[in-house]
Amino acid sequence: MTEGTYRNPVLNADWSDPDVVRVGDDFYLTASSFGRAPGLPLLHSRDLVSWTLVGHALERLEPAGEFTSPRHDCGVWAPSLRHHDDRFWIFWGDPDQGIFQVNAPAIRGPWTRPHLVKGGKGLIDPCPLWDDETGEAYLVHGWAKSRSGVKNRLTGHRMHPDATSLLDEGKLIVDGDRIPGWFTLEGPKLYRHDGWFWILAPAGGVETGWQGALRARDFFGPYEEKIVLEQKDTDVNGPHQGGWVRTPSGEDWFLHFQQRGPYGRVVHLQPMRWDTDGWPVIGDDGAPVAVHTRPDLPHQPPAAPATDDDFPGGRFGRQWQWTANPQDGWATQHSGDGLRLSCVRSVDAHDLRKLPNVLTQRLPGTPSVVEVDLRLHSEEPGARAGLAVLGDAFGWIGLQRGADATVHVVHRFAESVAERERDAAHPRLAPDGRVRLRIEIGAGARCRFSYDVGDGPCPSGPVFAATPWRWVGALLGLFALAPVGSGHAGAAAFTRFRITDL
Incomplete structure (x- = not known):
């Protein structure tokens, strides 16, 4: 590997379900923390390759009485991280309680206490969007079949701009059962780009699935879909669920996870571009890269989340x-x-x-x-x-x-x-x-x-x-x-x- 390249994974440990946002010259990432406390880890980078852990957004899981003993696969699932109105926002789904959000004026806080935006069983993987073009706010989420009996569907809502509540009962905006070959559609990330509403969402399961892109002129659809990242002939099984970010110079990048058994879900960085039909192309023509030219960003000394401790x-x-x-x-x-x-x-x-x-x-x-x-x-x-x-x-x-x-x-x-x-x-x-x-x-x-x-x-x-x-x-x-x-x-x-x- 040469000085001008990087090697995947860029986070070689269990930083599950990553999402990323850029604010100025800084990039921030959060990930699922499930039943552990503190939750919602907060990572920082200047080059998208070297990351450090700078804090957590959730001091304790709530309601506190539900997490006095371990619930290793419950709690904080698949958060979304956004920056809007000079505040950081994190939304996540607790599969047993509903969709929560916290927010803060700075990445290190102070973060608000969790606010329940939508209660219910099986509501997971939420992502908000504040549309600068219309002034509207939206929310999309997926479903956990283990709690709701429903999966492979994405539901959309209009949301109050202050993110305290939803403004409608919600509408099924993508039915994965109607897309030939698609199953376990989940983890949606919502964006506005080039006049389209975009949902970047994986399907096919974490072990063997793929990353999809869906687009529509109206938030409530109809959406068309395309597979934009899959394993192909690489050793990166199920490239799955992540976030898109654009650098100050206009480069596009996508961070996603790979399931690696006992090591958990490690994080890869993929180049991203747009084809002549306006669709995103992630990795090497839709296949994950192992080594690639570094992002066009100021060089940073190598760094990684701390592990050693003298207490x-x-x-x-x-x-x-x-x-x-x-x-x-x-x-x-x-x-x-x-x-x-x-x-x-x-x-x-x-x-x-x-x-x-x-x-x-x-x-x-x-x-x-x-x-x-x-x-x-x-x-x-x-x-x-x-x-x-x-x-x-x-x-x-x-x-x-x-x-x-x-x-x-x-x-x-x-x-x-x-x-x-x-x-x-x-x-x-x-x-x-x-x-x-x-x-x-x-x-x-x-x-x-x-x-x-x-x-x-x-x-x-x-x-x-x-x-x-x-x-x-x-x-x-x-x-x-x-x-x-x-x-x-x-x-x-x-x-x-x-x-x-x-």
């Missing part, structure tokens, strides 16, 4: 999310460095998938080594803490306090169908209650666990194959737990979290 003052970085709405006291700030997690008492202590107090970040999409230092301070028999690979199946390695007050390195896992974890290796004494934990993530997200209690690295257990959740890639997690009981259970301290190339 200064006990605080954790923006890359971390809880598996449900957090409670006070799960993590405590202090004067030194290191993350101090309270050993939260739980009846589900033997199944990490059910715990809200797991602090997670995305699994890297390239072969990597994950390391962290751990000290178990809790004197509570049965207290444990560790480093996990969390998905439909999970594995973890860490420390546990025994009934005789000794501390052991333990390594446990659970298959996707198992209700409880079991040992993956025999426990090993950790005399000082300290350990350096390590997971090597190789090709195919195959994970090798090891530890070091001061006498050199020791491999532990068999290879563990990371698995995704439904819709969500596997996660890395830090946790501290204790058996159900009374009183304070103590804490565990994590330091020097690092992810390096393998």
Whole structure:
């Protein structure tokens, strides 16, 4: 790869269902966050290739009572990011509640609390449009069959310009069942261009589908359609769902995701142009590009969302999310460095998938080594803490306090169908209650666990194959737990979290 080119994916981790907007010389991107908190990640770039995470638009999921425990495939689905009237706007669908929006005067906030624009089951993938030509505002959304019994359809509304409410009952504007060969039409992004209303929307499913474009002279249709990006003879399966953005010099680009199993939905950048009939052409004549000339934008130093963390003052970085709405006291700030997690008492202590107090970040999409230092301070028999690979199946390695007050390195896992974890290796004494934990993530997200209690690295257990959740890639997690009981259970301290190339 030469200096003037870039390589896909530009975001090689689970930044699902991306949408993008340009404001001046800055580009901003958001993505689905499902049931994790904080939600609605906010990324920034100046060149569309190097992205950094600058914050989140949603501090907690609402209503809060619905997200006190993990709901890994619920919550925030497929957001749309727009800039209108000197404000940033994000719309998303919660498949169990309806369509919400938040807005802010600047990308770093302050963001408003979620406002329900349209309530109902199965309302997903909303996108607004403020039409500068007519002064009208519109909203389009898709449907989740699992909640509504309906899919493969797009519904359109007129919307109040302040985005607080809809002005009509809605109309079916695209019926995918009437388009030969199209199914699971979803993820619409709404634009105005060259006198047309445009909907860029994928169909065919995330694993094997394609990106479509639909256009009409009137928002309510009729729409004509065309496939504008598909796998063809590339290795990019199901190029799917994203957003169009134009640079200051007039170049057009399209950011979309590719489903990669345990790695989740990684993000690709495609060139885009318009053919003589006025249709968009994405990628290399409709096929995804692997390497391409960089956008005509000022060169930026290489950058990526942060992964490493020294936890200064006990605080954790923006890359971390809880598996449900957090409670006070799960993590405590202090004067030194290191993350101090309270050993939260739980009846589900033997199944990490059910715990809200797991602090997670995305699994890297390239072969990597994950390391962290751990000290178990809790004197509570049965207290444990560790480093996990969390998905439909999970594995973890860490420390546990025994009934005789000794501390052991333990390594446990659970298959996707198992209700409880079991040992993956025999426990090993950790005399000082300290350990350096390590997971090597190789090709195919195959994970090798090891530890070091001061006498050199020791491999532990068999290879563990990371698995995704439904819709969500596997996660890395830090946790501290204790058996159900009374009183304070103590804490565990994590330091020097690092992810390096393998």
